[in-house]
Amino acid sequence: MKEHKFDLSGKVAAVTGGGGVLGSYFCKALAEAGANVVVMDLQEEAANKIAEEIVADGGKAIGVAANVLDVDSLKTAKAKIDDVYGGVDILLNGAGGNNPKGTSDDEFYDKEAKKANPELKTFFDLDPKGIGFVMDLNFLGTLLPSQVFGKDMAERKDATIINVSSMNAFTPLTKIPAYSGGKAAVSNFTEWLATYMSKAGVRVNAIAPGFLVTKQNEKLLLNEDGSYTARSQKIINATPMERFGDPEELIGAVLFLADAQYSSFVSGVVLPIDGGFHAYSGV
Numbered sequence: 001m002k003e004h005k006f007d008l009s010g011k012v013a014a015v016t017g018g019g020g021v022l023g024s025y026f027c028k029a030l031a032e033a034g035a036n037v038v039v040m041d042l043q044e045e046a047a048n049k050i051a052e053e054i055v056a057d058g059g060k061a062i063g064v065a066a067n068v069l070d071v072d073s074l075k076t077a078k079a080k081i082d083d084v085y086g087g088v089d090i091l092l093n094g095a096g097g098n099n100p101k102g103t104s105d106d107e108f109y110d111k112e113a114k115k116a117n118p119e120l121k122t123f124f125d126l127d128p129k130g131i132g133f134v135m136d137l138n139f140l141g142t143l144l145p146s147q148v149f150g151k152d153m154a155e156r157k158d159a160t161i162i163n164v165s166s167m168n169a170f171t172p173l174t175k176i177p178a179y180s181g182g183k184a185a186v187s188n189f190t191e192w193l194a195t196y197m198s199k200a201g202v203r204v205n206a207i208a209p210g211f212l213v214t215k216q217n218e219k220l221l222l223n224e225d226g227s228y229t230a231r232s233q234k235i236i237n238a239t240p241m242e243r244f245g246d247p248e249e250l251i252g253a254v255l256f257l258a259d260a261q262y263s264s265f266v267s268g269v270v271l272p273i274d275g276g277f278h279a280y281s282g283v
């Protein structure tokens, strides 16, 4: 039997948001599979740090500053990448996220609660600019790099785009209408672009991570003794596997979608990695 091993040697993988929590996992995994990795981030220092860690570990990587909301910045980054590596085979659109500006304090509208506490930030108090910021970061921040890099990717063999959606794209979470809408747009755009690029030989897919525990959010999700907070317990109750995920558990899906040896006929898929959260009605 043929040996089954992810092999991205000779491929160039560019990861936006590569300096972030999940982005750095993606970059390191792609490098371990043999890819030349471009760690792209708004924060150049963060991008360089991850690239240096990869190189120190024996991998190939460079850090490049890029703002996914600025076409000129993306074009400058692309020119640098083309100079060093000659193009991009794998674009992983990892930059994204939520922001308090697009988040309400309440889960359900309670007229009396608002009257008692005028400071309570309800859906009706959300600033359109805050909502626009979150929508843009997730949707435009995925679309613009696909536009800037995608055309040249069509000239390369087995090129592929991987977007990062979220489980809240299937069913919105309370409090975060902008982030839920932004990720729903990412999922929809994944299907749209997969169709558009199908005849040009570029596959387009997305992963939809569920709730993960990372060093950055563990204090919010876990009490000091390691037990679940009230909100965490709600999440666990809605997750058939009854636990949070670990960022490591996203890696298999990323490498599978990146490596055409295994996913050459897979396009337009939004793959949930959420312990069954999306599939469970709660009953």
Ligand code: NAD
Pocket: 016, 017, 018, 019, 020, 021, 022, 023, 040, 041, 042, 043, 046, 066, 067, 068, 069, 094, 095, 096, 097, 098, 137, 141, 164, 165, 166, 167, 208, 209, 210, 211, 212
């Ligand atoms: P993070 O905040 O740690 O990383 C995001 C990175 O994107 C940061 O390094 C930031 O500097 C960069 N960034 C922000 N704005 C940018 C811009 N305009 N241009 C370029 N880079 C920019 O977040 P994370 O938790 O690693 O999330 C990564 C992705 O995964 C996001 O799309 C997020 O929505 C998604 N996601 C995360 C989770 C989770 O549990 N962490 C779950 C589902 C989906």
